[in-house]
Amino acid sequence: MSTLEELIDLGNGLANPAVQEWKGKGKKVVGYYCPYVPEEILYAADILPFRVRAPGCTETTSADVYMSSINCSFVRSCLQFVLEGEYDFLDGLVVLNTCDQIRRQYDLLKEVKPQAFPFLHFIGLPHKSSDEAVRFYRDDLIEFKNSVENAFGVEITEDKLRNAIEVYNETRSLLRKLYELRQGEKPPLTGTETLSVVLAGTSIPKDQYNQLLRRLLEELGQREGISDYRARLMIAGGGGCDNPAYYQIIEELGGLIVTDNICFGSRYFWEPVEIGDDLMLGLARSYLNRPSCVKMLDKVAERDNYMKKMVEDFKADGVIFQVIRYCQNWGGQQFQVRKTLNESNIPLLILEREYTLGGTGQLKTRVQAFLERIE
Amino acid sequence: MAVKKESSLSASLQRLRDTDLSSYIPMARSVLPVILDDILKSLDERQRSVVDKVLPVGGKKKIYLQLVDTPTPPIVIEMAQPLKISTMSEKEVKRQRIRGVRLTIDDIQLLAKGRSLGNMLKLSWRLKRQMFTILRIFWMVRPLLRLRATISKDMGNQLTAKYKPLLDLSAETKSETTDQGDMLKILMDDTRSYVEAMKIIMPETAPVLEMRAKNFEDYYRAKETGQKVAWINFATPPELFYAMDIVPFVYDGLAFQAAASGFALKYIDIAEQYVPDHLCSDNKIHLGLALSGDIPPADLLIYPSSPCDSNRTILSAMAEYCNIPSFCLDLPYYKDERALQYLTDEWKRLVSFLEEVTGKKLDVDKLRQVMEYSNIAHEYCLKLDEFRKLAPCPFTSLDMYMDGGVLIQFAGTPELVDYYKVRYDLTKERMAKKEGTGAEEKFRVVWAYGVYVPDIGVFSWLEEKYGAVSINCMNFNWVVKPTEDLSTYDSMLRGLAEKTTLMPMNREVHGPMENFIDATVDLCKRYKADCAIVTGHVACKSNWAVMKLMKDKIEEECGIPMLVFEVDLFDTRLISVDGVKGKLEEFFETIVIPKNAGR
Numbered sequence: 001m002s003t004l005e006e007l008i009d010l011g012n013g014l015a016n017p018a019v020q021e022w023k024g025k026g027k028k029v030v031g032y033y034c035p036y037v038p039e040e041i042l043y044a045a046d047i048l049p050f051r052v053r054a055p056g057c058t059e060t061t062s063a064d065v066y067m068s069s070i071n072c073s074f075v076r077s078c079l080q081f082v083l084e085g086e087y088d089f090l091d092g093l094v095v096l097n098t099c100d101q102i103r104r105q106y107d108l109l110k111e112v113k114p115q116a117f118p119f120l121h122f123i124g125l126p127h128k129s130s131d132e133a134v135r136f137y138r139d140d141l142i143e144f145k146n147s148v149e150n151a152f153g154v155e156i157t158e159d160k161l162r163n164a165i166e167v168y169n170e171t172r173s174l175l176r177k178l179y180e181l182r183q184g185e186k187p188p189l190t191g192t193e194t195l196s197v198v199l200a201g202t203s204i205p206k207d208q209y210n211q212l213l214r215r216l217l218e219e220l221g222q223r224e225g226i227s228d229y230r231a232r233l234m235i236a237g238g239g240g241c242d243n244p245a246y247y248q249i250i251e252e253l254g255g256l257i258v259t260d261n262i263c264f265g266s267r268y269f270w271e272p273v274e275i276g277d278d279l280m281l282g283l284a285r286s287y288l289n290r291p292s293c294v295k296m297l298d299k300v301a302e303r304d305n306y307m308k309k310m311v312e313d314f315k316a317d318g319v320i321f322q323v324i325r326y327c328q329n330w331g332g333q334q335f336q337v338r339k340t341l342n343e344s345n346i347p348l349l350i351l352e353r354e355y356t357l358g359g360t361g362q363l364k365t366r367v368q369a370f371l372e373r374i375e
Numbered sequence: 376m377a378v379k380k381e382s383s384l385s386a387s388l389q390r391l392r393d394t395d396l397s398s399y400i401p402m403a404r405s406v407l408p409v410i411l412d413d414i415l416k417s418l419d420e421r422q423r424s425v426v427d428k429v430l431p432v433g434g435k436k437k438i439y440l441q442l443v444d445t446p447t448p449p450i451v452i453e454m455a456q457p458l459k460i461s462t463m464s465e466k467e468v469k470r471q472r473i474r475g476v477r478l479t480i481d482d483i484q485l486l487a488k489g490r491s492l493g494n495m496l497k498l499s500w501r502l503k504r505q506m507f508t509i510l511r512i513f514w515m516v517r518p519l520l521r522l523r524a525t526i527s528k529d530m531g532n533q534l535t536a537k538y539k540p541l542l543d544l545s546a547e548t549k550s551e552t553t554d555q556g557d558m559l560k561i562l563m564d565d566t567r568s569y570v571e572a573m574k575i576i577m578p579e580t581a582p583v584l585e586m587r588a589k590n591f592e593d594y595y596r597a598k599e600t601g602q603k604v605a606w607i608n609f610a611t612p613p614e615l616f617y618a619m620d621i622v623p624f625v626y627d628g629l630a631f632q633a634a635a636s637g638f639a640l641k642y643i644d645i646a647e648q649y650v651p652d653h654l655c656s657d658n659k660i661h662l663g664l665a666l667s668g669d670i671p672p673a674d675l676l677i678y679p680s681s682p683c684d685s686n687r688t689i690l691s692a693m694a695e696y697c698n699i700p701s702f703c704l705d706l707p708y709y710k711d712e713r714a715l716q717y718l719t720d721e722w723k724r725l726v727s728f729l730e731e732v733t734g735k736k737l738d739v740d741k742l743r744q745v746m747e748y749s750n751i752a753h754e755y756c757l758k759l760d761e762f763r764k765l766a767p768c769p770f771t772s773l774d775m776y777m778d779g780g781v782l783i784q785f786a787g788t789p790e791l792v793d794y795y796k797v798r799y800d801l802t803k804e805r806m807a808k809k810e811g812t813g814a815e816e817k818f819r820v821v822w823a824y825g826v827y828v829p830d831i832g833v834f835s836w837l838e839e840k841y842g843a844v845s846i847n848c849m850n851f852n853w854v855v856k857p858t859e860d861l862s863t864y865d866s867m868l869r870g871l872a873e874k875t876t877l878m879p880m881n882r883e884v885h886g887p888m889e890n891f892i893d894a895t896v897d898l899c900k901r902y903k904a905d906c907a908i909v910t911g912h913v914a915c916k917s918n919w920a921v922m923k924l925m926k927d928k929i930e931e932e933c934g935i936p937m938l939v940f941e942v943d944l945f946d947t948r949l950i951s952v953d954g955v956k957g958k959l960e961e962f963f964e965t966i967v968i969p970k971n972a973g974r
Binding site: 066067068070072097099100101103104105106108111112122124125126127128130132133139297298301323325326328329330334336338339352 | 654655683684687689707713714717721724889913914916920922941
């Protein structure tokens with residue numbers, strides 16, 4: 001099995017072999033909802049951070065008792081998985097106020113299934129990245145660190161935290177190198193494969209992941225690049241963009257996804273965390289200033305620039321902006337995204353969809369038409 | 376012209392086929408005695424004795440009018456002084472053996488065509504089975520008809536002039552006939568025209584519309600006066616803006632007004648060309664208005680990071696899209712001391728931002744004066760709130776709407792203090808005289824979420840149909856305490872920060888779920904509610920994740936039923952006003968009334 005295949009396998013399921021092995025050693029796994037949670041703090045406590053999602057979820061009957069059908073299907077699917085016991089292997093969960101619907105997961109779980117997670121923590125993320133917000137977030141992270149220490153009886157020393165940040169920065173650097181390989185005329189891997197590789201990183205220990213990434217980068221050097229594509233595409237949008245099958249449909253039509261602006265993609269790792277005297281301050285500043293989610297209200301222009309820069313650097317011919325239906329955060333910004341891309345003459349296709357993969361015929365028709373438009 | 380008038384009247388009559396007039400009865404109940412009183416004052420002794428004979432003080436006779444094949448129940452008039460009007464079920468009319476007339480819309484059309492012999496004969500034929508009753512009623516009111524001939528033309532003209540604003544109101548609405556190019560002017564003029572009518576219908580609350588009209592006017596004339604206009608959200612206290620001579624314009628108020636005036640759908644449709652349909656229609660209305668160019672652009676956009684995704688995401692993008700200087704007031708998730716300090720600093724940064732864009736320094740003494748006004752208004756509001764707890768409630772459902780909303784936009788103005796003072800004094804006086812609102816209070820309703828916007832007549836309709844008085848709602852549940860320490864700049868901004876966290880919706884929706892549930896339980900207990908209603912706005916995603924648990928808790932802790940159903944608070948295309956009434960009817964008929972049957 002090649003390293004790429006190994007990573008794709010790891011990224012596809014939930015309790016993958018790496019998680020089982022970790023649990024087999026009696027170690028803890030803590031889930032988290034959003035990449036604004038500094039995983040480094042968990043990693044420094046020798047806890048495996050695991051990004052919550054709901055691959056393969058087909059119905060949300062149990063979740064719909066507590067949420068409405070007009071709530072986003074990504075969030076409902078995740079709740080469904082928790083209620084069904086799919087996440088019983090988690091020893092804890094960290095939630096933050098990424099969006100109104102995710103924050104309510106915390107409230108619901110606290111009431112509906114309090115036994116699900118012995119450790120359930122909420123972080124109040126500021127909506128701005130000012131110096132004051134950074135300091136405020138730093139204090140929240142210290143509280144989070146204390147909470148982890150108390151709950152799991154561990155001590156997160158400066159050295160452990162520094163080491164964790166270094167390991168994570170290496171991940172960021174390796175993933176960025178992987179992405180940069182896709183800037184060329186013949187990218188060595190598809191967008192579908194890349195997404196699976198990134199997903200693997202959200203569900204296995206980062207030191208193990210880094211080894212795999214290093215091997216992957218070597219192997220990709222030998223791989224023949226892809227040239228039989230009709231157009232180079234960028235995927236942008238919000239949460240719930242973690243389904244490689246969705247990418248596959250687009251790529252089977254000849255659109256090669258060469259980059260992205262999603263939180264299961266480049267926004268997760270693009271910039272390293274600064275390492276200074278105050279590690280928590282560095283974490284807070286770096287996380288609040290990373291390529292942003294729409295949750296960050298003072299970064300609209302910066303987000304636009306990031307989008308344009310990614311298109312330019314990766315020579316994308318067009319952007320597919322995908323939004324999960326009822327995601328107000330990303331849906332509410334799409335007119336600004338359209339304006340930005342229009343001004344730069346970058347073709348744009350906005351696709352609203354449910355988290356569970358359905359309506360593929362319609363998706364194919366729209367992507368096909370988009371490809372014809374930009375070819 | 377005559378033809379046009381007839382067709383307009385005919386169209387109005389046709390509308391009666393689908394209109395339940397119950398919503399207007401509480402209004403009529405308050406207006407008719409005033410009109411009658413005016414008429415009585417203008418009569419000489421002989422004429423007055425005629426009226427006293429037909430409408431004796433404390434008289435018991437009742438007559439009814441039923442509009443057949445319309446949703447309006449029989450309208451019952453008590454032939455007495457003061458004149459009373461109400462609706463009653465057909466069953467009750469029969470039980471009380473009240474005499475009355477049943478007219479179809481076609482009958483009224485015929486009557487409206489004129490009293491020609493032909494028309495009268497046709498009408499007589501149509502009403503032949505009721506002729507005996509009609510003659511008896513005619514006989515009863517005959518002295519009044521005779522009196523009409525003796526009233527001088529001058530007197531008639533005087534009365535007509537006095538009540539002209541009411542007649543104007545019943546004419547076609549401006550929204551159907553006016554060019555919508557300058558929406559702000561339309562809204563301003565509309566509001567102004569309502570002020571005069573309001574002075575007759577609800578004189579106590581007319582100043583609310585006056586303040587609103589002035590706010591529109593300040594916005595409209597801002598270019599001439601050199602004032603900056605700041606669009607602010609309903610969960611942002613306005614005091615600082617008044618202190619800095621900036622016109623604060625609550626953009627949600629614009630959406631309320633647009634929905635009430637029938638303009639909302641146009642702007643929702645415009646907005647949906649830019650954002651998905653599931654975004655909040657409140658935000659879509661002001662996005663649509665801003666992008667349509669139908670309203671002068673704001674100079675500043677000030678929005679909090681609360682209470683919902685829709686608000687913050689649209690506003691942040693709109694500021695960028697329209698190139699409007701903006702400031703986001705970031706509310707921390709929790710409300711501990713650290714959060715309050717952060718928010719106080721946010722207010723200081725807002726001051727710096729405003730100083731920079733306006734080029735004017737904040738006058739701390741001016742802020743203090745504004746805060747003093749705000750404090751007095753809040754004190755009055757809390758006192759009125761105490762009255763609201765009484766059963767029967769000394770306020771009508773519409774009072775809830777007027778008193779609660781006004782604090783959002785006008786806290787810090789002397790006009791609001793005057794308004795509340797009058798409200799407080801009059802209510803106290805009315806309570807001392809043991810005068811009620813005229814409505815029979817059978818059930819006390821708490822709106823556990825926002826009030827229903829497209830037709831505020833729904834509240835009066837509930838009051839009339841079921842004796843269900845709307846006591847309070849989440850939007851207007853003011854628990855803001857006055858800022859005690861006005862001694863320094865810091866302490867005042869701290870006060871504004873505290874107030875921000877307690878503003879309706881910031882308090883309930885922004886933070887953890889228990890904030891919302893506990894506040895609602897408290898609301899129901901505090902006001903001794905008999906039932907709770909949630910017209911759940913489809914766009915409020917966080918709330919839909921709370922409803923099941925809230926309903927369970929309300930039923931368990933308060934022992935009252937709670938109705939939850941989906942609406943769009945500004946867009947009647949999801950569920951019409953009649954559809955909403957249907958849901959409410961079902962709730963009252965099948966749950967609330969049976970549950971309270973033995974009471």
